[in-house]
């Protein structure tokens with residue numbers, strides 16, 4: 001059984017171009033802040049990467065602040081304007097939610113799309129200039145948010161707007177000016193770069209207070225010696241990201257074929273946000289009554305790497321806060337898995353995912369899986385309701 005990786009929203013495989021760039025950088029000596037030729041060569045790698053990361057979102061390279069993670073970039077954006085009141089949506093990534101404990105949370109509708117009327121109300125009610133944070137696309141459901149509309153609204157109230165665009169690159173075209181946002185978060189490992197490199201991209205004239213101080217790196221906005229190899233890998237992955245966009249239609253077709261076949265055989269299955277604009281690669285599906293951790297184990301035994309909607313803490317999966325915000329009940333929000341495809345995902349993913357899903361579902365229902373499950377789902381032995 002060949003393992004199949006269908007968890008690209010958690011982290012994409014490292015691209016060959018990124019690996020080459022990183023190995024080259026690792027073989028060099030020196031600190032990018034040093035004045036000598038070694039330092040200058042390291043600096044060149046960082047600045048080249050800054051150019052390509054900026055180009056990925058059509059931004060000015062001077063506005064790119066490299067960080068160690070998307071989580072850090074989100075924290076920098078949201079804690080960098082202490083005088084402002086913060087408004088976010090209820091479905092943001094935990095790195096946004098935890099950074100803004102006192103924020104006003106905008107609700108979403110049953111399709112997972114943020115309620116812009118609630119944003120208008122929150123902006124009207126704010127007693128200080130606001131900072132709005134709205135993600136580009138949700139990591140669990142893939143639902144794309146009306147960021148440009150939110151930006152227009154935010155600016156009409158004198159607010160700033162940040163967008164966590166971590167799940168966007170390679171899946172939808174990105175342009176910071178077209179989105180109209182003031183700050184935008186990217187993370188290398190979601191687009192085929194390495195873990196440990198990310199960026200907060202600033203529009204003109206935006207200047208968040210530094211979270212990490214003690215050095216002049218990143219124009220004093222993020223102190224600490226740069227991770228040159230990781231940044232070089234980020235730049236190389238960003239440079240090839242537009243190629244991935246050409247696979248979007250194919251990924252959408254695979255995603256929809258999986259959903260169609262599961263629902264045809266198991267009408268009780270629920271596809272989350274089926275009618276909403278979604279990332280081409282992301283499918284979130286509820287298997288009613290079957291906890292997500294049970295599904296993950298069954299999928300893993302079938303050689304398929306997928307994720308539950310929400311993160312695991314202390315070995316137990318919490319109900320997805322995203323699905324809860326969309327109005328799903330606790331049981332449904334505990335029974336969803338996310339299948340996230342990548343540019344290289346082949347047609348075989350459809351048959352294998354559908355076989356694994358139905359095999360578990362039919363066992364659970366006490367029936368026998370009469371389908372030809374191939375060499376995947378048929379191989380695992382699983383006791384339902386364990």
Ligand code: PLP
Pocket residue numbers: 009010068069070071072074093095135137138139164166167187188198
């Ligand atoms: N924002 C979103 C939407 C994400 O999906 C993730 C990672 O899963 C992050 C932020 C955090 O990025 P990182 O893993 O680089 O800290």
